[in-house]
Amino acid sequence: MIRTDRIFGVVVILVALAFIASAYNLPAGNMFDKLGPKVFPIIVGIGMAASAAAMIVRPDAEPDWPAMKSLAALVFATVVMIAYAYMLRPFGFLVPTAIVAAILSYQIDPKPARAALIGVGLSAGLYVVFKYALGLGLVALPRALMG
Amino acid sequence: MELLSNLALGFGVALTPLTLTLAVIGCFLGTIIGALPGLGPSNGVAILIPITFSLGLDATAALVLLTSVYYGAMYGGRISSILLNIPGDEPAMMTTLDGYPMAKAGRAGDALVISGVASFVGALLATIALAMVAPYLARIAYKFGPAEYFALYALAFATLGGMASNNQAKAALASFIGLAIALIGLDNNSGFYRFTGGNLHLADGIDFLVAIVGLFAVSEVFVFIETHGKSSAVGVKLGKVTIPWAEMWSTRWTMLRSSAVGFIAGVLPGAGASLGSFMTYMMEKGIAGDKGGFGTGVAKGVAAPEAGNNAAAGGALVPMLTLGVPGSGTTAVLLAVLMTLNITPGPTLFADRPEVVWGLIASLLIANFVLLAMNVPMVKIFVKILTVPPAVLLPGVTMVSFVGIYSLSGSYFDLVLMIVFGVMGYVFRKMDIPTVPVILGILLGYQMENNLRHAMTLSDGDWTYLFSSPIAAVLWIAAATGFIAPMFLRGLLKRPPTPESAIED
Structure with a gap:
């Protein structure tokens, strides 16, 4: 059975991948800013994808969607x-x-x-x-x- | 002595006719907001932020108004708990257990008076404790470097997320979504635009007020459309209100104990007022034993949770003011207030802007006395207001949200964004994804990234630096515990079911 949590998880992973790809194109850091603008967004993107994956593996009971x-x-x-x-x-x-x-x-x-x-x-x-x-x-x- | 001179400074700021008037208005609005089912401290304060800023008040005045609303909403939540068996907001949930049976037995007036006084005791003691504890914590916070702050933010997400949802993955996802939203727009350090997709409207990033009003207020309308506002209060009756002195005096130790426990629960990040009222109720139930009759309508059963949740509301201000880390959903909203006013909470706030901190504390003390007067002798007025049907209330709230956001930016784009956040809030609530971590992520994302980048530059790219100081190590361990422990505690400590209409405090 397809569940809301699984569909949502897949969507989030796709968004997270786009987010990471977009961050990857940002310039790398330098001496005065070691990480630069790209590292933290990549961490956040990985975190998003990982939590979404956990939702896909262990989805909750189906929410009570309205009629x-x-x-x-x-x-x-x-x-x-x-x-x-x-x-x-x-x-x-x-x-x-x-x-x-x-x-x-x-x-x-x-x-x-x-x-x-x-x-x-x-x-x-x-x-x-x-x-x-x-x-x-x-x-x-x-x-x-x-x- | 230092405390007294600080308080003198605070009262000097707070005792002007303008701030006193604002405190009274704030307390009045707050009590109404707290009492109405569907509006709690967090969404109540949220819809008032944009309006307050369009009025052009100075920082202290705006802060006094909005914190009075916050305290008022904490007081007001009990009114609908007792009269309707519907908590006006989540922290007032435990008050239904004994408050509603008292009302059914014809003692609604007694329950309202005792819980009003308990709210006063809890909030007053917590405000005094806040004044004593906060400066010390602010001094410790001076030792915090970027690594410690990064760990502290992680702790805030872990504990708030751990408590807010039944599913750790969803709480974590909510935090990351919030952080991702915070990263949209211009990166101040490098001058690059990030994740705007070339959209000029996104160049300055997403205003957290738009997100807060959407997630907390607009989403509420969707919930009410779906349920057709089943929580109407028509037909509530309240007889003559007298003060049951003897019964109130018998709850004195309950009030004092609950205030202490509630305050501590409030100071802990992520725990907040709901946990405060839950813990104090269970504690008093245990102390009273089977003979106490908890759950059948006893005075102690309304005194404990009300003293507890109001004390926790004061306690939650401690980490918010000293560290800039909110301990609950509502304090996250108050953090948004400070950030919009260009006030950076944290240890430097106590040194640089003492008039703001002590003015705030003094006005909280004043607000408590105003609230006691409003909530005990004048409680009948609020009972009348409670009969406003949702079909008037919710469209009104929506229109106020629209006007508030529109008057901030004058842009239809922000309004559409607010609606998108409203839909998101509704879907997330259906899916049991907590929305408070999203707000926290949007609020803290910028500083979290800055502290990480700063720390990494200091350590020349050595990641172990993040865990190298004792304070940071302790914070990381606390964060891990706070995130994992609820998974195991959940079985032991079954939290009472949350009504659909209430938002996490």
């Missing part, structure tokens, strides 16, 4: 948050924050009307706190509208 439906919800939440990261500058704080907070709230507790209210409330409330109480330089609305 497909929850997994899809988690992927969706991730996509929403990444979209939020890109929207924050062009669209200002208020609108994207209300939408994202409402979506996350709905995902935790699926009550649409309440989630929408929580989204708007959090967005407005946090804006007031950040802008006026803490003095952070937030832009409220899309730049185009602000003129």
Whole structure:
């Protein structure tokens, strides 16, 4: 049976090998810096690969992964948050924050009307706190509208 | 006498209207953070760091605010343990064992008062012990050269990793991943870029605050989406709160013993507050014997773990301030605070910046009295706040995390990186890979490499130099023991199961 720990271990070993290879191309040390920039990264890479190998040899019991439906919800939440990261500058704080907070709230507790209210409330409330109480330089609305 | 003059200096710094206000705000926020299930000292302090820095406070003020939050969260953790049987954070886990039975018997008020006073006793004694012990340890730390520091860092990883996971390989992997992340970016010594893959955003390296907020705060949202926040506190009731003087007085020796044991557990690297409360509860249970009735709702059963974990929180500051090596997840977050403020913890901190150290200690003493007032007469306010549903709380935490990181750098790249760390934190938690060693690796990676390179240059490439001094040899032996011993102890000392919503302290 293929287990999570084994797959993860293989991925880590591949990353570690790339890490070591990349470190290998760095220049060697000199009189004033005996090890140079390459030795410690190589040690770390070997350590990573060795611990990953131990995970492959003796994997733990399979983690309790969520069902497909929850997994899809988690992927969706991730996509929403990444979209939020890109929207924050062009669209200002208020609108994207209300939408994202409402979506996350709905995902935790699926009550649409309440989630929408929580989204708007959090967005407005946090804006007031950040802008006026803490003095952070937030832009409220899309730049185009602000003129 | 030296202690008194140092404390006088500290109170001179701490007793300004601004710092006092910040201490009160910090204690209040901290108690809320500790009480809310899903938010503990480490993620609570983590989301507040970026915001604090955008406020432009000076080093002492920022430190006072964030350590007040830290102590406050340690106090607050017991509230949901007692009322809901859900620990507000991991160190408060042992408090559920007797606190919840007391609440079910209609004595929630008594349990909250006794545990609040126990928290006060533990934290106060530990802060006094910190003030006495830390300068001596700082003096010993002057003898540390690069080889000793390298061994010390290895010790921190070994013991923290050894305690944090059930699988040593996973703890080690987490440490190495953290170190690898720390190496990304410009190498200051040689001027070469490492592991950036040509990406300009990575040239300056990965900001540890981005990693901390992602791993500790954003990952929490994923956990709550998956479980739909089953830990709602609606319907909690608390009657009139009176002070049970006689019962409290009967726990006096329990509080004192637990404070001493908790402090020592806190000073040991890697052990931290969770172990402190576990050890003190088991100790008091043993002393009381079968007649003590531990587990059925007795006062000593809430006094012991609360005195223990608050004393451990103070104890954990000793290695953090004197050696720059954090003893727990939360002190790792506090180390991040210091590093962002350009304060290098370690022996020189006591000589060069006494106003920071003693101002911090003085403000901790003040914070304790503020917290006692908040957690005993005013405890009802926090019980109200406990009823905030996760569907409001978690989106709020996420938005605060985004704004905090965005206000630091103004870059969408850091936000995406934070989300990546959030996903990583969720997956790691599922796989039982501890996240605290990752943070520790990111924080200590630069210094660990520098000390190794320095040591090797001094010894002209002779690796045995790392083990040649007695201090270094002792540290290496301790590191090996700390890493291997939990494998054998695990069978003997079964740790209680950790609830999903709690993070290692």
